[in-house]
Amino acid sequence: MEILQAARCLDKLGNPTRLEVFRLLVKAGREGLPVGDIQEHLDVPASTLSHHISHLVNAGLVHQEREGRVLRCRPDFELMQALIDFMTEECCEGVEPAQPKRDAG
Amino acid sequence: MEILQAARCLDKLGNPTRLEVFRLLVKAGREGLPVGDIQEHLDVPASTLSHHISHLVNAGLVHQEREGRVLRCRPDFELMQALIDFMTEECCEGVEPAQPKRDAG
DNA sequence: TCATTATTTCGAATATTCTAGAAATATAGT
DNA sequence: ACTATATTTCTAGAATATTCGAAATAATGA
Numbered sequence: 001m002e003i004l005q006a007a008r009c010l011d012k013l014g015n016p017t018r019l020e021v022f023r024l025l026v027k028a029g030r031e032g033l034p035v036g037d038i039q040e041h042l043d044v045p046a047s048t049l050s051h052h053i054s055h056l057v058n059a060g061l062v063h064q065e066r067e068g069r070v071l072r073c074r075p076d077f078e079l080m081q082a083l084i085d086f087m088t089e090e091c092c093e094g095v096e097p098a099q100p101k102r103d104a105g
Numbered sequence: 106m107e108i109l110q111a112a113r114c115l116d117k118l119g120n121p122t123r124l125e126v127f128r129l130l131v132k133a134g135r136e137g138l139p140v141g142d143i144q145e146h147l148d149v150p151a152s153t154l155s156h157h158i159s160h161l162v163n164a165g166l167v168h169q170e171r172e173g174r175v176l177r178c179r180p181d182f183e184l185m186q187a188l189i190d191f192m193t194e195e196c197c198e199g200v201e202p203a204q205p206k207r208d209a210g
Numbered sequence: 211t212c213a214t215t216a217t218t219t220c221g222a223a224t225a226t227t228c229t230a231g232a233a234a235t236a237t238a239g240t
Numbered sequence: 241a242c243t244a245t246a247t248t249t250c251t252a253g254a255a256t257a258t259t260c261g262a263a264a265t266a267a268t269g270a
Contacts, residue, residue: 011120015116023195026197081197091118092131
């Protein structure tokens with residue numbers, strides 16, 4: 001992943017509402033959740049939620065697919081893993097932990 | 106790490122300039138770099154750079170210590186690791202990769 | 211004290227994001 | 241066609257972030 005894409009993903013996940021949305025979708029697994037289900041969990045007005053979800057979709061972190069009347073949102077695990085890989089390799093590498101753990105690693 | 110702290114860190118790292126600053130500091134290792142050295146790498150006006158660094162310091166991602174005339178900036182590897190752990194556990198868990206890799210991981 | 215270097219703080223302009231009500235669109239059932 | 245449900249798009253105000261020149265602060269040395 002390139003640094004600009006990483007910054008974009010981090011920026012989108014850097015909003016508390018959006019991070020909660022994304023976490024909720026991850027917990028839901030690959031099948032994800034309809035927008036309405038997310039709204040029930042988060043207690044945010046529909047238009048505000050839609051706005052935040054569209055940010056996540058724009059960054060490629062979430063995909064949407066219509067299923068009848070509901071719009072199902074699914075997290076992109078591969079992109080998220082790529083982001084974590086970027087952070088690990090580019091922003092956390094080359095230094096050993098100050099006090100290496102033996103059983104918690 | 107709690108979700109609000111994670112969001113805060115992600116937000117701060119979600120700016121391209123700040124992400125570059127942080128990555129540069131990580132590459133420099135535990136001794137970090139003086140502000141001036143960062144500026145030479147990034148080509149950003151001093152006041153703008155200072156502003157961005159203060160964001161990182163406020164979030165706890167960077168620490169500053171004066172050394173004579175220069176201010177040395179060091180990345181907080183432990184906090185960054187905690188953030189990565191949060192993302193891995195809370196935002197990427199419970200699902201196996203679609204096509205597990207055996208030698209490219 | 212004066213000059214120099216390193217960096218921050220101030221201030222103000224510009225840009226972007228957030229929020230949410232109202233209206234619009236999409237789907238399904240009658 | 242009409243109604244109900246699900247969600248988005250429109251719109252606009254408020255809040256926050258970004259940028260950077262100018263001035264201020266901090267440290268060093270002559």
